[in-house]
Amino acid sequence: NAGVTQTPKFQVLKTGQSMTLQCAQDMNHEYMSWYRQDPGMGLRLIHYSVGAGITDQGEVPNGYNVSRSTTEDFPLRLLSAAPSQTSVYFCATSRGLTEAFFGQGTRLTVV
Amino acid sequence: AQTVTQSQPEMSVQEAETVTLSCTYDTSESDYYLFWYKQPPSRQMILVIRQEAYKQQNATENRFSVNFQKAAKSFSLKISDSQLGDAAMYFCAYRSAGNTDKLIFGTGTRLQVFP
Numbered sequence: 376n377a378g379v380t381q382t383p384k385f386q387v388l389k390t391g392q393s394m395t396l397q398c399a400q401d402m403n404h405e406y407m408s409w410y411r412q413d414p415g416m417g418l419r420l421i422h423y424s425v426g427a428g429i430t431d432q433g434e435v436p437n438g439y440n441v442s443r444s445t446t447e448d449f450p451l452r453l454l455s456a457a458p459s460q461t462s463v464y465f466c467a468t469s470r471g472l473t474e475a476f477f478g479q480g481t482r483l484t485v486v
Numbered sequence: 487a488q489t490v491t492q493s494q495p496e497m498s499v500q501e502a503e504t505v506t507l508s509c510t511y512d513t514s515e516s517d518y519y520l521f522w523y524k525q526p527p528s529r530q531m532i533l534v535i536r537q538e539a540y541k542q543q544n545a546t547e548n549r550f551s552v553n554f555q556k557a558a559k560s561f562s563l564k565i566s567d568s569q570l571g572d573a574a575m576y577f578c579a580y581r582s583a584g585n586t587d588k589l590i591f592g593t594g595t596r597l598q599v600f601p
Binding site: 475 | 490495521528529530531533536577579587588589590591592593594
């Protein structure tokens with residue numbers, strides 16, 4: 376089992392470019408989330424989904440879009456990248472009230 | 487809104503010794519879950535231990551144990567017989583028991599282990 380797979384692992388973008396961070400899980404978990412990790416700030420929730428077709432905003436949603444068309448996939452879209460979006464991004468999944476399982480993260484740099 | 491506070495940005499311990507990492511949280515809920523996650527330099531987030539708020543007994547996983555004080559809203563992590571591989575960032579996290587996947591994290595404590 377691969378668990379939670381994030382791609383790419385590293386990415387450099389120019390300001391204004393768009394891109395999609397991919398997250399795929401083979402654990403059949405209904406819950407999926409995206410977090411960003413910044414120095415000194417821990418992890419903060421961007422968007423989350425409680426099932427296919429259902430998404431909601433977290434603590435820091437501005438500048439990001441998500442969709443959940445299948446149980447397995449939960450992509451995060453940056454429509455127009457800004458330097459403030461330089462961060463490490465984590466996708467996480469869970470089933471019900473169990474602990475979250477994280478992908479290996481994507482380090483994104485916006486120049 | 488719930489908050490999680492880790493007041494120790496850095497801690498250090500000698501190999502084989504014991505260290506305690508502090509975490510406090512604020513919530514008006516009575517039912518919730520608390521977690522400690524470890525993040526080594528590889529960046530991977532690894533679950534260390536989990537505590538259900540309705541359980542009075544403190545959780546234990548091998549060398550890792552917690553001191554859960556519900557009234558004081560405190561959730562500290564004790565690492566016994568510290569090993570070099572324990573060196574990492576440690577994050578305390580809170581999760582409501584409601585129908586949500588939201589984790590609220592503290593800012594982390596960097597643990598150094600000296601031989």
